[in-house]
Amino acid sequence: MGTPQLTKNQSLVMGALAHSDGPMSAYTILDKLRDHGFRAPLQVYRALDKLLEYGLVHRLESLNAFVACTCPQDHDHEHGVTAFTICEGCGQVTEFHDEAIEQRLSTLVRAQSFKTEKTTIEIRGHCKSCA
Amino acid sequence: MGTPQLTKNQSLVMGALAHSDGPMSAYTILDKLRDHGFRAPLQVYRALDKLLEYGLVHRLESLNAFVACTCPQDHDHEHGVTAFTICEGCGQVTEFHDEAIEQRLSTLVRAQSFKTEKTTIEIRGHCKSCA
DNA sequence: ATCGCCATGTAATGTTATTACATCAATTGC
DNA sequence: GCAATTGATGTAATAACATTACATGGCGAT
Numbered sequence: 001m002g003t004p005q006l007t008k009n010q011s012l013v014m015g016a017l018a019h020s021d022g023p024m025s026a027y028t029i030l031d032k033l034r035d036h037g038f039r040a041p042l043q044v045y046r047a048l049d050k051l052l053e054y055g056l057v058h059r060l061e062s063l064n065a066f067v068a069c070t071c072p073q074d075h076d077h078e079h080g081v082t083a084f085t086i087c088e089g090c091g092q093v094t095e096f097h098d099e100a101i102e103q104r105l106s107t108l109v110r111a112q113s114f115k116t117e118k119t120t121i122e123i124r125g126h127c128k129s130c131a
Numbered sequence: 132m133g134t135p136q137l138t139k140n141q142s143l144v145m146g147a148l149a150h151s152d153g154p155m156s157a158y159t160i161l162d163k164l165r166d167h168g169f170r171a172p173l174q175v176y177r178a179l180d181k182l183l184e185y186g187l188v189h190r191l192e193s194l195n196a197f198v199a200c201t202c203p204q205d206h207d208h209e210h211g212v213t214a215f216t217i218c219e220g221c222g223q224v225t226e227f228h229d230e231a232i233e234q235r236l237s238t239l240v241r242a243q244s245f246k247t248e249k250t251t252i253e254i255r256g257h258c259k260s261c262a
Numbered sequence: 263a264t265c266g267c268c269a270t271g272t273a274a275t276g277t278t279a280t281t282a283c284a285t286c287a288a289t290t291g292c
Numbered sequence: 293g294c295a296a297t298t299g300a301t302g303t304a305a306t307a308a309c310a311t312t313a314c315a316t317g318g319c320g321a322t
Contacts, residue, residue, distance in 0.1 A: 007300065007301090008300090008301095009300080009301075010300095025278075026279075027278070039302075039303070040302070040303060040304080041279070041280090042279090042281095042301090042302085042303085043302075045278095045279070045280080046300080046301080061192040061193040061253070062192040062251050064277085064278060064279090064309095083236075083239075085240060085243060085245045087245070088248065094245075096239060098235065100235050101236065101239075104229065104231050104232050104235065105214075105232065105254065108227060108229055108232075109216060109254060109256075112216060112225060112258070113259035114216045114218070114225075114254070114256055114257070114258055115256045115257045115258075115262050116255075116256040117219065117255050117256040117257070118254075118255045118256070119252075119253075119254050119255075120192070120193050120251060120252070120253040120254070120255070121236075121250075121251070121252050122192070122250075123236065123240060123245070123247050123249075123250050123251075124247075124248050124249045124250075124251070125245055125246045125247040125248040125249070126245070126246045126248070127243070127244070127245055127246075128243065128244035128245065131244070131246050138268095138269060138270090139269090139270095140270075141269095156308080156309075157308095157310075158308070158309070170271075170272070171271070171272060171273080172309080172310070172311090173270090173271085173272085173310090173311080173312095174270075174271075174272095176309095176310070176311080177269080177270080195278095195308080195309060195310090
């Protein structure tokens with residue numbers, strides 16, 4: 001299967017996120033895309049839904065915002081749990097992945113007989129430059 | 132120092148959360164407390180801010196909702212990173228803590244020279260009963 | 263008593279997300 | 293060809309979540 005061809009709206013939203021230096025809210029994306037014919041929030045949310053589904057974009061729950069996936073690898077296969085550091089100073093977001101955490105969480109959740117669908121790990125704080 | 136005496140509004144909000152069987156949004160809390168004189172969202176948000184600060188309540192970022200802390204231990208000293216499983220079926224939220232994850236995250240974040248202020252770990256899925 | 267501090271009350275507004283309904287284009291099956 | 297289906301889109305309205313701004317009231321300390 002793989003990631004399908006993006007539609008026009010999906011490409012525009014993806015482009016906006018990819019060229020941004022940080023996370024963007026849906027409404028910020030909307031504003032950026034007014035010139036390209038975007039008029040309503042739903043146009044953004046619909047595109048984001050698909051991009052999230054394809055794994056091209058991540059949602060930052062603690063920010064109600066979205067970032068392009070920075071993972072170099074293919075998006076076709078799962079790349080497990082994604083975690084983020086989020087700097088309160090400069091807004092910089094860094095994505096990372098760790099097998100050890102993933103396994104440990106898996107063990108703990110299994111002990112509850114809980115079936116994981118989506119895992120959110122977000123660390124708010126200050127980056128090296130903003131410490 | 133320890134947790135200060137709660138004010139009237141803080142007690143009401145704490146009570147609402149403690150007696151609920153699951154997470155509540157700020158507006159749900161507001162509705163529950165109309166009979167006790169609550170009229171505006173701010174009354175709830177102000178109380179929540181303090182309760183969060185005291186560690187009596189947790190915010191679930193992926194739900195925009197709040198739960199009473201179920202941690203049996205004293206709230207006076209830090210009890211590190213808090214993680215949650217959240218069942219999409221029944222809404223049940225389970226709080227847990229794990230030293231191994233805490234240490235591993237600490238190591239990874241340190242490698243970035245990042246200074247953690249708050250860590251969010253939320254696992255959405257289905258509990259044993261709702262699988 | 264006056265000041266400062268903090269909790270409170272109220273209204274208005276800002277921000278994020280969804281529902282509902284209509285239209286349009288591409289594809290499929292007859 | 294031409295319904296029927298499916299998926300993307302457009303638009304408006306509304307719902308849900310959160311904050312700003314400003315006024316008031318209680319209470320302890322000087």
